[in-house]
Amino acid sequence: MPGAPTLPAACFDVRGLQVRLGPAPRAPALDGVNLRITEGERVALIGANGSGKSTLLRALHGLLPLTEGQCQRPEARRMAMLFQRPHMLRVRAWQNVALGLWLKGLRWREAREAAHAALGRVGLADIAQRNGRALSGGQQQRLALARAWALKPDVWLLDEPTASLDPHAKREVEQLIAEFTATPVGGRPTTLVFASHNLGQVKRLASRVVYLEQGRVLADLPVDDFFNADLLRALCPHAHLFVQGEAW
């Protein structure tokens, strides 16, 4: 219809999602979750330990069987997932990056060049020859970012990517996340969904906040509304109390 506004394309469309990780009568890790995330959105998942953030990220990535409901994601996406503690292979840092590219079909020589370029991008060029497992936590997380970035993802799923890092490393990794997710890939805006307990980080990186409690979405708000104490108290007292009790 001429003049009709075009809706931004959906990146994820989650309907009535339930995920049960243990046998009943244990409560499901996610229950009745509805969530539509459009291209280019920057969504923070917050909530107490065990509220279902990691499970939701893994469900979005397609790493889990769904008990009920559905989770649609466009096929043509390149998704990167980062965990709180990255898993590195016991080979050189650059080889950790090159192997992922080689598995995607690049020739070894191209993979090696791209790996070194990616290490340079995250400031790890000088430790390219070190064993990936022998790096510090902050260096390993930067290496994990290089490994993901080299694959040119347009969807980033990050599970507390700076949780175990010192304040300096935290800032460095956060800065890289901000840069990588600000850049369109193949003409497509980059989409970011991340779990965090760091509310300052949520304010810096997110445009929207999804608050989870016991596997359910209790609040889903633009970031400014989420951090508007009066509004949040009125809309979602649980989230308000949670935010009030959190360290910044």
Ligand SMILES: Nc1ncnc2c1ncn2[C@@H]1O[C@H](COP(=O)(O)OP(=O)(O)OP(=O)(O)O)[C@@H](O)[C@H]1O
């Ligand atoms: N492999 C598993 N088997 C059984 N139950 C699990 C498993 N992994 C997680 N759970 C349970 O699922 C629920 C949601 O866990 P999840 O890890 O998604 O929470 P979270 O919000 O990411 O927590 P945190 O902030 O501690 O990382 C919790 O009750 C947890 O105990």
